[in-house]
Amino acid sequence: MTDHLPLTSPQDPKPGSQSALRHRNEQLIVATLRELGPLPQAELARTTGLSTATVSNIVKSMCAEGLAHTSPTTSSGRRALAVSLLESPHVVVGIDFGRSHVRIVLASADHQVRAEKSAPLPVGHLATESIATAATMLADALAESGISRSDVMGAGIGVPGPIDHRTGTVIRGAILPEWVGVNIVARLEEALGMPVFADNDANLGALAQVTWGEHSAVRDLVFLKIGSGIGAGLILNGAPYYGHTGITGEIGHATIFDQGLVCRCGNRGCLETVASTALMIELLSRGEPRPLTVQDIIARATSGDAAALRVIDDAGMAVGRAVANVANMINPEIIVVGGPLAALGHILLDPIRRGLTRHAVPAIGEATTVVMSSLGDRAEVLGAVSLALNHTRKH
Known part of the structure; x- marks a missing residue:
């Protein structure tokens, strides 16, 4: 059997890496269990098209991370292990800052959107004011969805302009000239109180196409x-x-x-x-x-x-x-x-x-x-979610 193609991993120096492949296959297993319910490992392998060894290794890791559990069952008259999903309380946040808007999405590790908010921003908005708006929106989204801030693993951030990844700073050429020279990562980590990973909005749009599209x-x-x-x-x-x-x-x-x-x-x-x-x-x-x-x-x-x-x-x-x-x-x-x-x-x-x-x-x-x-106007914020998921999975 042939395993599926690898999931993209932002800033991963090894395109098509084994970790990317494993993440893609885990997504497939989670989606299958969510749709069909508990399945024996052998049946899970047949349904996904993954090898039995791949399924076994991923299920073992998911159980260790508290994402799944196994229980004895019978399949075709033989003893087997049934795999069931466990809903994790952990989420990540994606934030997309545009020229005249800010959009926020809270999503779980299995790509289920738990909350979503957007708000207009004035043209020429300053980073300090917009970050404060985003922080308030995040607090409201957490309260309305009943999610504890301690369950938020990190935030992915998109901005409409180039970011120097060595410093986390917005550089000249951005649609938001008022943000040039701002260390967006440091500012948002201070405002949100969590790890932050930032990228250009077009890069996040591309990431969204191969993770959500x-x-x-x-x-x-x-x-x-x-x-x-x-x-x-x-x-x-x-x-x-x-x-x-x-x-x-x-x-x-x-x-x-x-x-x-x-x-x-x-x-x-x-x-x-x-x-x-x-x-x-x-x-x-x-x-x-x-x-x-x-x-x-x-x-x-x-x-x-x-x-x-x-x-x-x-x-x-x-x-x-x-x-x-x-x-x-x-x-x-x-x-x-x-x-x-x-x-x-x-x-x-x-x-x-x-x-x-x-x-x-x-x-x-x-x-x-x-x-x-x-994905319409949600592409960038969904890419920001994927950015946060890919980074927080590494820790």
């Missing part, structure tokens, strides 16, 4: 978040790719036009200056009595408004051109598009595909699938 078997994936900023998260050989300092996937700062607008990063003609939702809002709000919102743009495009369709088509082609360079370099199996424009579906995907196939090596462009994320 339908792409768990994909080994090479690009998650492309298109919003006020544009970023890419990379899954290579079954694990997130972080590079030397943890700053990867900054596709929003790929130069598209040498003589284009000056970008917030200091360069000129970056992808974000021609394809972000901020640029779309600016273009389509001209002559309007009030600035449009992303939802306004989606509504106009889906109703066939020519100006909205043209702006989205131009943006999609530019994104496709930029992502073609990434595809030529790493040859991903799938590109998943997420962010606030996900409701546009093929209206945005079609020009991205055209840009990709026009500028990628033909064999790569034709073999790369481009789809919308099924």
